[in-house]
Amino acid sequence: MSDPLAEPAVPPPTPATELSSPKEAVGGWLQTLRTGDIGSLPIIVGLILIVIVFQSLNPTFLNAFNLVNLCLQIAALGIMATGITLVLMLGEIDLSIGSVSGLAAAVLLVTHVNDGFAPLVAVLIAVLVGTLVGTVQGSIFAKIGVPSFIVTLAGLLIWQGVQLRVLGEQGTINLPPAGTLVRWAQFSFVPRWLAITLAALIPVLYLLFSLLTRRRRAAAELPVMPLWLPIAVAVILFVLLQLIVAKLYLDRGVPWTFVFMVLVVVFFDWLLRRTAYGRKIFAVGGNIEAARRAGINVDWIRISVFALCSTLAAVSGVVAAMRLGFANQQSGSGETLINAIAAAVIGGTSLFGGRTRRYAPLLGALVIGAIANGLELLSLSSDVRLIVTGTVLLAAVVIDALVQRSRTSHGR
Amino acid sequence: MREPILALRGVSKRFGAVQALSEVDLDVYAGQVVALVGDNGAGKSTLVKAICGVSPPDTGTVTFAGREVRVETPHAAQELGIATVFQDLALCDNLDVVNNLFLGRELRRGAALDEVEMERRSGKLLRELAARIPSVRLPVAALSGGQRQTVAISRSLLGDPKVVLLDEPTAALGVAQTAQVLNLIERLRDRGLGVVLISHNMVDVRAVADRVAVLRLGRNNGEFRTHDVTNEQIIAAITGATQNVVSERVARLREQSAGDDPLAAGSAEGGV
Numbered sequence: 153m154s155d156p157l158a159e160p161a162v163p164p165p166t167p168a169t170e171l172s173s174p175k176e177a178v179g180g181w182l183q184t185l186r187t188g189d190i191g192s193l194p195i196i197v198g199l200i201l202i203v204i205v206f207q208s209l210n211p212t213f214l215n216a217f218n219l220v221n222l223c224l225q226i227a228a229l230g231i232m233a234t235g236i237t238l239v240l241m242l243g244e245i246d247l248s249i250g251s252v253s254g255l256a257a258a259v260l261l262v263t264h265v266n267d268g269f270a271p272l273v274a275v276l277i278a279v280l281v282g283t284l285v286g287t288v289q290g291s292i293f294a295k296i297g298v299p300s301f302i303v304t305l306a307g308l309l310i311w312q313g314v315q316l317r318v319l320g321e322q323g324t325i326n327l328p329p330a331g332t333l334v335r336w337a338q339f340s341f342v343p344r345w346l347a348i349t350l351a352a353l354i355p356v357l358y359l360l361f362s363l364l365t366r367r368r369r370a371a372a373e374l375p376v377m378p379l380w381l382p383i384a385v386a387v388i389l390f391v392l393l394q395l396i397v398a399k400l401y402l403d404r405g406v407p408w409t410f411v412f413m414v415l416v417v418v419f420f421d422w423l424l425r426r427t428a429y430g431r432k433i434f435a436v437g438g439n440i441e442a443a444r445r446a447g448i449n450v451d452w453i454r455i456s457v458f459a460l461c462s463t464l465a466a467v468s469g470v471v472a473a474m475r476l477g478f479a480n481q482q483s484g485s486g487e488t489l490i491n492a493i494a495a496a497v498i499g500g501t502s503l504f505g506g507r508t509r510r511y512a513p514l515l516g517a518l519v520i521g522a523i524a525n526g527l528e529l530l531s532l533s534s535d536v537r538l539i540v541t542g543t544v545l546l547a548a549v550v551i552d553a554l555v556q557r558s559r560t561s562h563g564r
Numbered sequence: 565m566r567e568p569i570l571a572l573r574g575v576s577k578r579f580g581a582v583q584a585l586s587e588v589d590l591d592v593y594a595g596q597v598v599a600l601v602g603d604n605g606a607g608k609s610t611l612v613k614a615i616c617g618v619s620p621p622d623t624g625t626v627t628f629a630g631r632e633v634r635v636e637t638p639h640a641a642q643e644l645g646i647a648t649v650f651q652d653l654a655l656c657d658n659l660d661v662v663n664n665l666f667l668g669r670e671l672r673r674g675a676a677l678d679e680v681e682m683e684r685r686s687g688k689l690l691r692e693l694a695a696r697i698p699s700v701r702l703p704v705a706a707l708s709g710g711q712r713q714t715v716a717i718s719r720s721l722l723g724d725p726k727v728v729l730l731d732e733p734t735a736a737l738g739v740a741q742t743a744q745v746l747n748l749i750e751r752l753r754d755r756g757l758g759v760v761l762i763s764h765n766m767v768d769v770r771a772v773a774d775r776v777a778v779l780r781l782g783r784n785n786g787e788f789r790t791h792d793v794t795n796e797q798i799i800a801a802i803t804g805a806t807q808n809v810v811s812e813r814v815a816r817l818r819e820q821s822a823g824d825d826p827l828a829a830g831s832a833e834g835g836v
Contacts, residue, residue: 435656445654
């Protein structure tokens with residue numbers, strides 16, 4: 153730049169890039185890459201591998217009917233994994249989410265079917281039961297200082313007991329097969345035109361938002377991303393979403409429950425990363441003493457996070473009951489809890505707190521769901537499913553630990 | 565002499581049967597570094613905690629900017645303009661530099677955080693302090709000890725304080741990193757802040773402090789101007805090997821002879 157004869161080979165496309173040299177901008181961006189912003193890449197690669205394996209073993213895996221089923225199957229799991237992600241961010245654990253989801257399912261069925269409450273009211277009551285449970289457990293943990301493992305282990309037993317009591321002698325309660333709730337969860341699909349529009353709108357909005365942020369950063373003389381990056385991401389996103397939508401509409405289409413789950417995941421991702429509340433969750437999970445000294449109300453963060461987790465567990469229980477069309481003594485038991493934790497961890501949430509990857513619950517739920525679905529297509533019994541799911545969970549954590557270690561050894 | 569920005573008079577603190585501080589005086593002037601030294605258990609940390617509101621003194625007065633104040637909470641101290649950097653730094657390893665700097669006082673833009681403005685201000689602050697941080701978007705876990713200390717000290721400046729208390733800022737740092745932190749302390753002084761530096765390291769104390777206040781067994785045990793005193797004299801005051809009166813007398817004599825004693829300077833170098 154000091155040499156007046158030296159013409160820049162490529163003139164900067166916008167005034168924005170003039171403020172920081174392109175080299176600097178790319179350097180800064182590479183640095184972010186190295187420090188883990190593409191951390192989801194191994195999971196996506198893993199997911200692609202899983203798809204390839206199952207598709208080669210059974211060609212029906214990737215047909216539209218099965219993919220729509222997969223969307224329906226993982227909605228409840230993704231919602232529950234979102235909740236447990238928040239708790240894991242604090243470096244805590246909530247073992248009661250399975251029981252809470254079962255309890256919520258039981259409450260929904262009893263209030264709606266037995267007591268005749270309107271569908272929406274019954275859903276609301278069931279979800280509020282979850283909020284109440286979470287608030288109580290969170291308060292015992294935060295205020296009395298009982299380890300969350302113990303509080304929620306007790307909760308696991310207690311709420312399962314309450315679930316049995318709520319269900320009473322019947323044991324199993326069925327939803328009216330043509331009722332509103334069943335319709336919501338099983339037969340509600342996004343109209344084709346709306347799905348196509350949304351799938352086009354999301355990349356456009358992403359691009360718009362990226363460019364606005366980029367302009368603000370440039371105005372503040374901060375390093376900016378190279379311009380091609382958001383454009384490339386938007387194009388890839390557009391093609392990918394349109395392909396998925398096109399595929400799913402060969403069958404029934406995109407289920408509303410799946411859209412709802414994605415919205416929950418995206419909203420909580422935004423809450424964690426972009427708001428002061430989320431930043432406090434990161435801080436409490438990272439260094440509780442630092443958080444306290446910075447004036448953060450640690451008790452409030454803990455109680456609210458446990459309340460949110462149980463609320464989401466209840467929502468997940470409601471969605472599951474609506475999809476299955478019944479609630480019984482087994483609702484929310486068995487692998488429900490473990491699958492949710494596994495999904496959060498596979499997605500890239502650290503069990504030590506303070507670290508999670510973008511959209512971890514969604515990616516984790518896709519992995520767990522794809523494995524369960526694929527093995528079911530192969531008519532393999534649950535022994536194989538448990539072994540495979542466990543192995544994938546272990547592999548995810550091992551890969552994460554190795555990446556983390558190499559990053560540390562590189563001084564990053 | 566001009567007014568001290570922070571003046572403690574007759575500050576006492578008792579924990580049960582232990583008299584941790586008795587009748588301690590301390591003056592902190594704007595644009596000056598005062599080193600607070602003393603043996604383990606001399607009451608340095610107790611005094612810092614008394615000033616920064618973590619555990620307020622039982623008796624005695626604290627005058628801040630000419631006004632008598634009562635600092636009951638850390639928050640009140642910060643509001644007043646007294647910032648403290650504790651030895652354990654209290655940084656979140658999982659958060660980047662920007663987020664650590666603004667922890668607990670995030671800037672918002674609508675419902676979301678204003679990352680751009682926070683990053684801009686962080687960069688500006690660190691540049692002003694000539695602090696060498698590779699990138700403000702690096703997680704603090706990736707920084708060296710000196711850089712972490714820099715971040716912790718910089719953070720204390722965001723509230724625009726008048727007085728900064730630094731608890732052992734160079735403990736466990738290497739030579740280059742110590743120099744980095746000492747530079748930073750000088751820049752705080754040059755910005756017109758009153759700096760209280762707690763340290764065990766005589767070399768560091770002599771490098772940056774204008775005055776040295778010695779605590780021994782919870783009492784004042786001499787106050788020196790750094791130029792006029794040898795390491796031996798400070799150490800004597802710390803350990804109580806010399807009477808308070810004697811060390812004061814030596815200090816006075818040295819002041820009169822205007823510090824042209826090559827022998828004394830030589831022995832000071834060989835001190836610790």
